[in-house]
Amino acid sequence: MSELAKRKCVPCEEGGEPLNPDQVEVLMQQLSPEWMLIDQHRMLARTFRFKNFQEALDMANKIGKIAEEENHHPDLTVAWGSLGVELMTHAMDGLSENDFIVAAKIDELK
Amino acid sequence: MSELAKRKCVPCEEGGEPLNPDQVEVLMQQLSPEWMLIDQHRMLARTFRFKNFQEALDMANKIGKIAEEENHHPDLTVAWGSLGVELMTHAMDGLSENDFIVAAKIDELK
Numbered sequence: 001m002s003e004l005a006k007r008k009c010v011p012c013e014e015g016g017e018p019l020n021p022d023q024v025e026v027l028m029q030q031l032s033p034e035w036m037l038i039d040q041h042r043m044l045a046r047t048f049r050f051k052n053f054q055e056a057l058d059m060a061n062k063i064g065k066i067a068e069e070e071n072h073h074p075d076l077t078v079a080w081g082s083l084g085v086e087l088m089t090h091a092m093d094g095l096s097e098n099d100f101i102v103a104a105k106i107d108e109l110k
Numbered sequence: 111m112s113e114l115a116k117r118k119c120v121p122c123e124e125g126g127e128p129l130n131p132d133q134v135e136v137l138m139q140q141l142s143p144e145w146m147l148i149d150q151h152r153m154l155a156r157t158f159r160f161k162n163f164q165e166a167l168d169m170a171n172k173i174g175k176i177a178e179e180e181n182h183h184p185d186l187t188v189a190w191g192s193l194g195v196e197l198m199t200h201a202m203d204g205l206s207e208n209d210f211i212v213a214a215k216i217d218e219l220k
Binding site: 053054057060061064067068073075076077078079080 | 163164167170171174177178183185186187188189190
């Protein structure tokens with residue numbers, strides 16, 4: 001398991017500063033290369049492909065379990081054959097370490 | 111249960127004609143008023159509001175069960191406190207009766 005995946009999310013600080021580009025760059029290297037920075041680097045996004053709808057929904061449930069455990073929740077778009085995952089820290093209007101911790105835990109899922 | 115909700119989806123006919131505006135209008139009257147026509151009337155959309163993430167995911171699973179039973183699958187966007195549902199018939203690039211049947215069955219969920 002990656003170092004990032006072993007960590008726990010901390011409560012979001014309202015109005016806190018999001019990670020700067022250098023910090024984001026370092027953390028990106030610890031994630032699966034499928035993750036992308038979108039929305040002017042304020043959001044992490046990854047799309048999983050599946051054979052059908054149910055497999056996508058099953059993965060959404062696995063990610064939902066992580067989200068509940070960490071109390072940090074992505075947006076999940078379930079469609080036939082795909083699952084989209086978007087992570088950002090709304091309280092900061094950008095990325096926090098919490099986003100990378102949840103992403104790393106998602107990377108550990110099989 | 112509405113008449114529409116009692117019906118079963120039929121296999122989508124590739125290249126078939128989508129419903130015309132008059133047909134759509136009639137069927138819309140049989141759905142909950144929360145459903146909206148979007149994407150130039152080629153898609154049905156509804157957003158549910160919830161108290162948290164898990165309730166939205168629970169509803170996604172209930173809708174997923176309907177989708178599997180009918181073999182007609184919406185796109186579902188699970189977020190903290192909301193679930194977005196989008197229905198269209200991709201084979202027709204528009205709306206078919208299947209979309210309204212699944213929407214009516216979703217309306218029956220508690």
